[in-house]
Amino acid sequence: xxxxxxxxxxxxxxxxxxxxxxxxxxxxxxxxxxxxxxxxxxxxxxxxxxxxxxxxxxxxxxxxxxxxxxxxxxxxxxxxxxxxxxxxxxxxxxxxxxxxxxxxxxxxxxxxxxxxxxxxxxxxxxxxxxxxxxxxxxxxxxxxxxxxxxxxxxxxxxxxxxxxxxxxxxxxxxxxxxxxxxxxxxxxxxxxxxxxxxxxxxxxxxxxxxxxxxxxxxxxxxxxxxxxxxxxxxxxxxxxxxxxxxxxxxxxxxxxxxxxxxxxxxxxxxxxxxxxxxxxxxxxxxxxxxxxxxxxxxxxxxxxxxxxxxxxxxxxxx
Numbered sequence: 130x131x132x133x134x135x136x137x138x139x140x141x142x143x144x145x146x147x148x149x150x151x152x153x154x155x156x157x158x159x160x161x162x163x164x165x166x167x168x169x170x171x172x173x174x175x176x177x178x179x180x181x182x183x184x185x186x187x188x189x190x191x192x193x194x195x196x197x198x199x200x201x202x203x204x205x206x207x208x209x210x211x212x213x214x215x216x217x218x219x220x221x222x223x224x225x226x227x228x229x230x231x232x233x234x235x236x237x238x239x240x241x242x243x244x245x246x247x248x249x250x251x252x253x254x255x256x257x258x259x260x261x262x263x264x265x266x267x268x269x270x271x272x273x274x275x276x277x278x279x280x281x282x283x284x285x286x287x288x289x290x291x292x293x294x295x296x297x298x299x300x301x302x303x304x305x306x307x308x309x310x311x312x313x314x315x316x317x318x319x320x321x322x323x324x325x326x327x328x329x330x331x332x333x334x335x336x337x338x339x340x341x342x343x344x345x346x347x348x349x350x351x352x353x354x355x356x357x358x359x360x361x362x363x364x365x366x367x368x369x370x371x372x373x374x375x376x377x378x379x380x381x382x383x384x385x386x387x388x389x390x391x392x393x394x395x396x397x398x399x400x401x402x403x404x405x406x407x408x409x410x411x412x413x414x415x416x417x418x419x420x421x422x423x424x425x426x427x428x429x430x431x432x433x434x435x436x437x438x439x440x441x442x443x444x445x446x447x
Contacts, residue, residue, distance in 0.1 A: 183348025204353025209273025209363025235346020
């Protein structure tokens with residue numbers, strides 16, 4: 130039984146080992162490592178880890194969301210635009226409202242995909258343009274803000290690393306675990322494995338996909354709120370959205386989620402965000418332009434997809 134558990138978690142164990150090695154190397158380069166540095170690490174991975182988890186849910190269900198970065202940017206701009214100068218209570222209420230908006234945006238995207246039968250990649254790509262346009266209308270240039278008390282509750286202050294750690298872990302406990310154990314979670318894996326078989330088994334494929342896109346939108350919304358708390362501003366640039374989306378896919382794939390669907394979880398993508406965070410940092414320490422990290426990230430993603438395909442094909446033959 131223990132060996133079976135180890136085998137099932139082998140990918141996550143591998144991700145933990147790689148992240149630990151890279152983290153140990155990075156820590157060894159610092160003159161001192163304490164709670165302040167730990168908070169810096171957490172703030173560096175928090176938005177992309179949340180996006181990777183949201184993307185992972187959709188990919189497990191057999192889809193992909195190329196608008197997830199734009200959803201996060203939209204919520205970031207909404208929060209920065211309307212929370213600046215507001216009281217703590219007002220900002221909390223606005224946070225709940227904007228998270229609801231992110232859920233509705235995700236659900237609407239899933240609805241369009243389900244009813245139109247157009248490929249996810251086309252619908253979500255078009256959606257990303259619309260959302261970035263809305264973000265630019267709401268926040269034409271970088272700026273805005275958030276109530277400082279709420280921001281510090283999300284991102285911490287000084288050497289307080291527990292707030293961002295809680296912000297990272299809480300969605301896993303509150304959203305992912307109930308979803309994983311629910312009928313929707315079972316349907317998610319069934320649809321990702323074989324949509325036709327899931328339909329014949331009585332799964333409402335369209336409604337399940339709408340719910341999965343809604344949950345993915347919720348994670349994007351949390352990411353946008355977290356980004357606002359970290360930067361105390363909003364930025365409507367498409368380049369931020371595109372990079373965030375690509376990193377969310379890379380984080381999900383590196384975290385053990387199969388692009389073919391039906392395989393994976395959220396712990397791996399959350400840990401994979403650490404690897405994506407360390408790559409440009411390590412390049413910078415060696416005097417290499419951090420922009421090359423995109424090349425490394427892309428190459429790693431391709432290698433992981435190829436390796437996953439070979440493993441699955443070998444499993445089918447056996």
